Amino acid sequence: MAFKLVSDGKLGTDLQDINLRHFYIPEEQSIYLLSHKDAQKLKDWLQLCTEQLELLGYHSIELIGSGAFGFAFAGKTTDNQELVFKFSRITLPQHIQDRLEEEAYMLNQIEHDHVPNLVAFERVRNQAIMVMKRASGIDLEKVSLKKGPLPARLVVKIAAQLADILFTLRNNTYIDQHKPVVHGDIKPSNIVFNETTENIGLIDWGSSVFAQLDHKGQPVSTNVMDLMSGDINNTNARLGDIYFIGEDQLCGELSSSRFDEQGIAGTLYALASGQSCRFGHHVITPESLGLPAEFAKTLSAMLSTDEQKRKRGGDYFVANMRYMKNLYLPEHPIEAKPSAIPIWSHDKVTNLDTVVYSSRKSFLRAQSEELKTHHLNDAQLERYYKNYLQGMGDTEKAFMSAVSRLGKYPVVGGLVVRWRPGGVYIDSSLNLYDFQLKVAFESAVENLITLARAIKRVGVFKSCMFNARHTLHIDRDRTEDPFIPDDDMFIPFDVSSVSTNEGASRNHSYFEDGDDPDELLKLPEETITIIKKLNRIHHTGCIIFEALGNHLKVHSYFTLLDHTKEQVFKQLLDDVIKTIPLINGLGISGFMKLPYKDTRHFEHIERMPDKFYPRNPLKHN
Numbered sequence: 001m002a003f004k005l006v007s008d009g010k011l012g013t014d015l016q017d018i019n020l021r022h023f024y025i026p027e028e029q030s031i032y033l034l035s036h037k038d039a040q041k042l043k044d045w046l047q048l049c050t051e052q053l054e055l056l057g058y059h060s061i062e063l064i065g066s067g068a069f070g071f072a073f074a075g076k077t078t079d080n081q082e083l084v085f086k087f088s089r090i091t092l093p094q095h096i097q098d099r100l101e102e103e104a105y106m107l108n109q110i111e112h113d114h115v116p117n118l119v120a121f122e123r124v125r126n127q128a129i130m131v132m133k134r135a136s137g138i139d140l141e142k143v144s145l146k147k148g149p150l151p152a153r154l155v156v157k158i159a160a161q162l163a164d165i166l167f168t169l170r171n172n173t174y175i176d177q178h179k180p181v182v183h184g185d186i187k188p189s190n191i192v193f194n195e196t197t198e199n200i201g202l203i204d205w206g207s208s209v210f211a212q213l214d215h216k217g218q219p220v221s222t223n224v225m226d227l228m229s230g231d232i233n234n235t236n237a238r239l240g241d242i243y244f245i246g247e248d249q250l251c252g253e254l255s256s257s258r259f260d261e262q263g264i265a266g267t268l269y270a271l272a273s274g275q276s277c278r279f280g281h282h283v284i285t286p287e288s289l290g291l292p293a294e295f296a297k298t299l300s301a302m303l304s305t306d307e308q309k310r311k312r313g314g315d316y317f318v319a320n321m322r323y324m325k326n327l328y329l330p331e332h333p334i335e336a337k338p339s340a341i342p343i344w345s346h347d348k349v350t351n352l353d354t355v356v357y358s359s360r361k362s363f364l365r366a367q368s369e370e371l372k373t374h375h376l377n378d379a380q381l382e383r384y385y386k387n388y389l390q391g392m393g394d395t396e397k398a399f400m401s402a403v404s405r406l407g408k409y410p411v412v413g414g415l416v417v418r419w420r421p422g423g424v425y426i427d428s429s430l431n432l433y434d435f436q437l438k439v440a441f442e443s444a445v446e447n448l449i450t451l452a453r454a455i456k457r458v459g460v461f462k463s464c465m466f467n468a469r470h471t472l473h474i475d476r477d478r479t480e481d482p483f484i485p486d487d488d489m490f491i492p493f494d495v496s497s498v499s500t501n502e503g504a505s506r507n508h509s510y511f512e513d514g515d516d517p518d519e520l521l522k523l524p525e526e527t528i529t530i531i532k533k534l535n536r537i538h539h540t541g542c543i544i545f546e547a548l549g550n551h552l553k554v555h556s557y558f559t560l561l562d563h564t565k566e567q568v569f570k571q572l573l574d575d576v577i578k579t580i581p582l583i584n585g586l587g588i589s590g591f592m593k594l595p596y597k598d599t600r601h602f603e604h605i606e607r608m609p610d611k612f613y614p615r616n617p618l619k620h621n
Contacts, residue, residue: 030353030355030468031043032353032468032469032471033355033468033471033553035473035475035551036473036475037475046063049061049063049073049087050073053073053075053085057077057078058075058076058077058083059075059076059078060074060075060076061073061074061075062074062075064084069088069089069092069096069099069100069206070086070087070088070089070100070206071086071087071089072084072085072086072087073085073087074134081133082133082134082136083119083131083132083133083134084116084131084132084133084134084203085129085130085131086100086103086129086130086131086132087100087127087128087129088100088127088128097128098128099206100121100128100129100130100206101121101123101128101130103130103205103206103208104118104121104130105121106181106205106208106209106210107130107132107205107208109172109181110168110169110172110181110205112164112165112168113199114161114164114165114199114200114201114202115165115201115202116132116133116134116135116192116201116203117132117133118130118131118132119131119132119133135192135194135200135201135203136192136194136197136199136201137192137193137194137195137199137201138192138193138195139188139189139190139191139192139193140158140188140189140191140192140193140200140267140271141187141188141189141276142189143188143193143195144188144270144271144274144276144440145405145408145409145437145440146437146440147439147440148274148439148440148441148442148443148444149271149272149273149274149289149443150271150272150274151329151331152272152289152290152291152292152295152329152331152613153329153330153331154198155268155271155272155291155295156291156292156295156324156325156327156329157198157325158191158193158198158200158268158271159264159268159295159317159321159324159325160321160322160324160325161199161200162186162191162200162202162264162267162268163264163317163318163321163322164321165202166257166260166261166264166318167318169181169182169183169257169260170214170215170257170318179210179211179220180210180211180214180215180220180256180257181208181209181210181211182208182209182210182211182237182255182256182257182259182260183202183205183207183208183259183260183263184207184208184209184237184238184240184245184249184255184259184260184263185204185206185207185208185238185240185241185244185245185263186202186240186244186260186263186264186266186267187240187241187243187244187263187266187267187270188267188270188271188276190202190203190204191203191267206238207238207239207240208238209236209237209238209255210236210255211255211256211257212235212236212254212255212256213254213255213256214256214257215256215257215258215311215314215315217256235252235253235254235255236254236255237249237252237253237254237255237259240259240263242389243266243276243277243278243279243401244263244266244267244270244277244278245259245262245263245266246258246259246261246262246263246265246266246310247262247305248262249262249263258310258311258314261302261310261313261314261317261318262302262303262310262314264302264317265278265299265302265303265313265314265317266278266303268299269281269286269299269303272286272289272291272299273289273447274440274443274444274447275398275401275402275405275444275447276401276402276404276405276408277397277398277401278303279394279395279397279398279401280394280395280398280401280402280447280451281300281303281394282394282395282454282607283395283398283450283451283454283605283606283607283608284398284447284450284451284607284608285300285607285608285610286299286300286303287300287610287611287612288607288608288609288610288611289611290611290612290613291612291613292324292327292329292612292613293612293613294320294324295324295327296612298313298316298317298320298324299313299317300313301313301316302314302317328617329613329617330617330618334439339442339445339446340445340446340449340600340602341426341428341430341445341449341600342428342429342430342598343430343432343438343441343442343445344430344431344432345432345434345435345438345441346431346432346433346434346435347435348433350410350433351410351469352410352411352412352433352467352469353467353468353469354407354408354409354410354411354412354465354466354467354468355407355465355466355467355468355555356403356404356406356407356463356464356465357463357464357465357466357542357544357555357588357590358400358403358461358462358463358464359461359462359463359516359518359519359588359590360459360460360461360462360516360518361400361461361518362518363457363459363460363461364392364396364399364400364455364459364461365391365392365396395451395454395455396455398451399448399451399452399455402444402447402448402451403415403448403463405444405447405448406430406441406444406445406448406463406465407465409432409434409437409440409441409444410432410433410434410437411430411431411432411433411441411465412431412433412465412466412467412557413428413429413430413431413464413465413540413557414428414429414462414463414464414465414542414592414594415427415428415430415461415462415463416428416460416461416462416508416592416594417452417460417461417462418459418460419452419455419456419457419458419459419460419461420458421458423453423601423602423603423604424449424452424453424455424601424602424603424604425599425600425601425602426449426452426599426600426602427508427594427597427598427599427600428594428598428600429540429594429595430445430465449602450605450608452602453602453603453604453605454604454605454606454607456604462516462592464542464544464555464557464590464592465557466542466544466555466556466557467557468555470491470492470555470556470557471553471554471555471556472485472489472491472553472554472556473551473552473553474486474489474551474552474554474580475550475551475552476550476551476552477550478550479549479550482581482582482583483547483552483580483581483583484580484581485577485580485581489577490573490574490577491543491554491556491558491573491574491576491577492556492558493539493541493556493558493559493560493569493570493573494558494559494560495559495560495563495566496559496560496561496563499561499562499563499564500538500561500562501538501561501562501564507538507596507597508593508594508595508596508597509535509593510531510532510534510535510591510592510593511532511535511591516590519587519588519589519590520585520586520587520588520589521545521546521547521583521585521586521587521588521589522585522589523545523583523589524579524582524583524584526579526582527576527579527582527583530572530575530576530579531543531576531591533572534569534572534573534576534593535593537560537562537565537568537569537572538560538561538562538565538595539558539559539560539561539562539569539593539595540558540559540561540593540594540595541556541557541558541559541592541593542555542556542557542558542590542591542592542593543555543556543558543576543590543591544556544588544589544590544591545583545588545589545590546587546588547583547585547586547587547588548586549586552580552583554580555590558573559595561595
């Protein structure tokens with residue numbers, strides 16, 4: 001296969017007639033949640049990708065990312081130049097696959113030290129492939145998960161580099177078009193960070209377009225015919241990550257450099273607060289994060305719901321980051337404080353694929369009508385927004401994101417949050433299996449509690465965190481057939497290091513939270529009877545049944561606390577397996593039991609108090 005070079009660089013061996021027609025990876029999720037058939041397909045396709053790239057002369061091949069539209073591999077040339085190979089999904093409609101070529105074209109317009117260059121674009125039969133240089137480091141979402149909220153000094157340094165990129169995009173005069181460029185999807189996971197140099201690289205230009213309006217709101221084109229055409233009345237914008245893009249982009253306004261200002265603001269806010277979205281800024285405000293006052297107020301303005309204030313904040317950001325980056329901001333030691341709810345951190349690192357299952361999301365929705373997104377036909381919108389967050393207020397969205405963030409850590413357990421007029425009541429069991437992540441994880445839990453305290457309605461929210469490696473899979477040929485488990489199938493469980501037998505008044509029940517309106521699968525009475533018997537044995541954990549058309553998943557996490565009941569407990573779990581053929585219908589049904597009742601009460605709040613970086617940086621307060 002011969003790649004077409006569009007910038008300096010060598011791509012190794014030219015090979016003809018390499019079959020790359022079958023590059024496709026199923027929906028992104030833990031391989032342990034896939035059916036056996038799909039999991040094997042995934043392994044085979046990954047192997048095929050690796051083999052084909054090795055045939056082209058590359059080595060050290062690794063999968064580094066996948067999404068709704070495609071996936072990416074990294075590899076090295078014979079002279080150890082690091083490259084990224086991005087493929088579109090061949091199962092997508094052709095006009096969606098064509099986006100990869102458009103992405104390559106847009107990336108080729110940009111010349112900036114913090115933007116890895118395009119190397120080549122090629123179409124081999126039906127498979128589009130884009131090759132680019134690889135940015136050095138790891139993405140900032142991974143840095144954030146590892147460290148929690150980033151120190152003010154580092155946030156400001158990253159902000160200065162993003163401001164420089166934004167200035168270049170606003171004043172783009174490179175190669176073909178003298179028009180501002182909009183990246184359209186600026187977020188922590190699209191920013192690669194070199195921990196040694198603290199330099200960034202902005203990647204993933206799949207949502208990039210030429211701006212229709214400049215930052216002053218004026219049409220970019222000076223061509224009269226362009227201005228008279230319908231193009232100026234219809235947005236060319238693409239949807240970025242809805243957790244970070246602003247309302248203008250989400251609601252389909254004409255594309256503008258302002259889009260990237262809002263993406264940058266959401267990104268910097270998330271990094272400074274240790275969150276995975278922009279939605280929490282009404283409660284955990286930029287002014288409460290210990291940032292320099294001028295920078296915090298600029299960030300707050302850029303996140304404002306007032307359009308004119310957002311624009312003034314964006315203009316100030318671009319004009320003044322060159323000065324703010326020179327602030328002297330030594331890092332102060334983090335004051336250790338006890339967690340507001342119990343967190344058990346284990347020294348041993350256990351190989352976990354944590355999955356979060358949450359229910360009772362419906363009560364968090366303030367409205368169910370369509371928002372201003374009906375015009376957008378986008379896979380990410382359909383998957384993440386319309387079916388998940390639409391109708392929630394910003395604080396509710398931030399709360400849901402905070403729950404999801406916990407699942408990015410090696411953790412098992414559960415949460416029950418009850419909102420009452422007198423405050424918020426939280427029962428929990430959180431077991432973290434990597435002590436080095438304790439500080440960052442505790443910060444994520446603290447954010448979740450803060451956001452919960454700002455939600456003022458009456459309701460219950462439940463969330464289980466389990467290890468996908470323990471998920472059981474049962475297939476059937478037809479929906480009319482029963483699910484038949486293998487003879488050797490069993491539900492695994494752990495036994496606690498110390499046996500305990502709490503009194504009945506201290507036990508948390510599977511059933512005390514009532515029926516869940518979000519769960520659609522009705523389990524057989526035989527199964528419920530066994531679960532009631534399990535409920536009387538002192539343990540903690542969850543069991544979730546997920547029945548699809550021809551595939552049943554049984555997710556679980558169990559720790560037995562009363563060692564005297566080990567044989568009975570095992571037998572009851574075996575009995576649950578025996579009732580699986582009786583399951584009829586589709587949907588999800590789950591049960592959770594915490595080790596004991598240790599309810600923590602929290603008062604409602606409106607927002608966090610202001611906390612700025614000290615005026616005298618040598619004074620720690």
